[in-house]
Amino acid sequence: MKHRLLAIPLLLAGLNLSLSALADEFNADDLKRWQAGFMSTVKSGEKLFHGGINNPNTMSCDQCHPNAANTHPETYPKFQQQLGKVAVLGEMINWCIRNPLKGKPLALDSDDMAALQAYITWERRGVALAPGKH
Numbered sequence: 001m002k003h004r005l006l007a008i009p010l011l012l013a014g015l016n017l018s019l020s021a022l023a024d025e026f027n028a029d030d031l032k033r034w035q036a037g038f039m040s041t042v043k044s045g046e047k048l049f050h051g052g053i054n055n056p057n058t059m060s061c062d063q064c065h066p067n068a069a070n071t072h073p074e075t076y077p078k079f080q081q082q083l084g085k086v087a088v089l090g091e092m093i094n095w096c097i098r099n100p101l102k103g104k105p106l107a108l109d110s111d112d113m114a115a116l117q118a119y120i121t122w123e124r125r126g127v128a129l130a131p132g133k134h
């Protein structure tokens with residue numbers, strides 16, 4: 001009995017050790033690198049948004065959404081009539097790629113989709129989240 005009771009704190013100590021090995025550890029250099037990576041993704045998204053998407057017609061996102069500000073990323077997920085369901089931002093981006101641009105939708109986990117979302121969201125940084133809002 002005594003042995004079993006002793007085993008509990010030992011087990012907890014072991015768990016704690018293995019969890020701390022998984023904790024996020026980073027330094028100022030890591031932060032700099034990650035921020036630079038993020039900004040380079042924003043730049044790629046900006047290019048895609050301003051004519052960089054390979055689509056059959058000559059339409060580009062900025063013709064209807066001049067600087068991405070009227071794309072309201074802060075309101076997602078929300079019900080979108082065009083899709084008939086609660087949609088995430090990427091699904092609405094794909095709606096525009098399929099319809100006005102007549103292009104092929106992007107995989108939701110593709111680098112180009114991440115770049116478009118990074119740019120669109122960066123343009124609206126600081127705006128309060130308002131999921132579901134119309």
Ligand code: HEC
Nearest residue numbers: 059060061063064065070071072092093096097100101116
């Ligand atoms: C010909 C005009 C046109 C072009 C070009 C266009 N869109 Fe749209 N976009 C629309 C319309 C219309 C809507 C629907 C507005 C609504 O119902 O909220 C929309 C909605 C959106 C929304 C959601 C806006 C909201 O308020 O919920 C996003 C995000 C978006 N577009 C991104 C893009 C991206 C990215 C591209 C380029 C790949 C693009 N659009 C190209 C017309 C366009």
